Amino acid sequence: xxxxxxxxxxxxxxxxxxxxxxxxxxxxxxxxxxxxxxxxxxxxxxxxxxxxxxxxxxxxxxxxxxxxxxxxxxxxxxxxxxxxxxxxxxxxxxxxxxxxxxxxxxxxxxxxxxxxxxxxxxxxxxxxxxxxxxxxxxxxxxxxxxxxxxxxxxxxxxxxxxxxxxxxxxxxxxxxxxxxxxxxxxxxxxxxxxxxxxxxxxxxxxxx
Numbered sequence: 624x625x626x627x628x629x630x631x632x633x634x635x636x637x638x639x640x641x642x643x644x645x646x647x648x649x650x651x652x653x654x655x656x657x658x659x660x661x662x663x664x665x666x667x668x669x670x671x672x673x674x675x676x677x678x679x680x681x682x683x684x685x686x687x688x689x690x691x692x693x694x695x696x697x698x699x700x701x702x703x704x705x706x707x708x709x710x711x712x713x714x715x716x717x718x719x720x721x722x723x724x725x726x727x728x729x730x731x732x733x734x735x736x737x738x739x740x741x742x743x744x745x746x747x748x749x750x751x752x753x754x755x756x757x758x759x760x761x762x763x764x765x766x767x768x769x770x771x772x773x774x775x776x777x778x779x780x781x782x783x784x785x786x787x788x789x790x791x792x793x794x795x796x797x798x799x800x801x802x803x804x805x806x807x808x809x810x811x812x813x814x815x816x817x818x819x820x821x822x823x824x825x826x827x828x829x830x831x
Contacts, residue, residue, distance in 0.1 A: 626661060630750075633743050637773050641780040644739050654738050655711060662745070663710035666752025667703045673758045675699035680759065702815040710749075713807045717741045720799045722782075728792040731783040740781040741800075744774040771797060 632640040649657070678693040694702065715738070722737035748767035754760040775793045778784040784792050 626658065629658065629743070630662070630746055633746050633773060634769075637776045638780075641743075641777045644743055645736065645780050649735070649739065651735065651738060654735075654742050655714075659711060659714055659742050659745075662749040663707055665749050666755055667707040667710075669753050669756040670706065671699045671703040673756045674702065677757055698816050702811070705814045706811050709807045709811055712810075713803050714738070714741050714745065716806075717796075717800050717803045720803075721796050724792075724795060724799075725782055725784075728788040728795075729785050730778070730788070730792065733782070736781045740774065740777045744770045744777060746770065746773065774800075 629640070629644070632643070674694040675696055675698075676693070678691040680691045718734065718737040718741040721741065722732050722734045725732040725737075747769040748764075751764040751767035754763040771793075774796060775789065778789050778792055778796075779786070782792075
């Protein structure tokens with residue numbers, strides 16, 4: 624099935640699509656190269672454009688005028704590359720932990736299915752990444768929370784989770800995703816150069 628069909632169906636009819644995904648042969652490589660690699664480009668590219676060409680506006684206060692600063696092209700490329708690579712790491716780490724916890728919720732451990740579960744649940748998160756193209760719209764990325772419902776609806780078909788255990792498994796899985804998200808964010812922050820205070824002041828002076 625094509626990428627577009629998977630994206631459309633997982634968003635509009637997830638219960639049926641999870642069955643399709645479960646029965647469709649996909650290796651780890653195919654999950655990453657055929658799905659994650661393509662969709663994870665959306666936030667990476669959008670964020671690059673937003674940081675380097677649109678800029679982030681700092682509101683003024685106490686007599687200080689607001690100003691907009693931008694990342695250099697080099698800084699933007701590094702940030703995009705690091706965040707893109709960490710998207711793969713995040714998906715695999717979350718899937719690995721969720722799969723390792725499966726037996727605690729009377730579910731069937733299957734790393735390949737866990738990878739499918741996490742990768743396809745991330746679909747709305749990556750699509751919502753388009754809002755990063757204009758940093759001030761970043762808050763609209765909240766629509767990515769629809770991914771939590773996709774995760775919930777995918778637990779039973781992908782991990783054979785019994786109905787009474789689904790909610791608890793979901794809560795634990797959400798905690799796992801949050802922890803992985805925080806760790807990934809820290810790594811991206813550490814590995815990505817940011818404009819120095821001096822460059823910010825120069826940009827402010829230039830804008831004036």
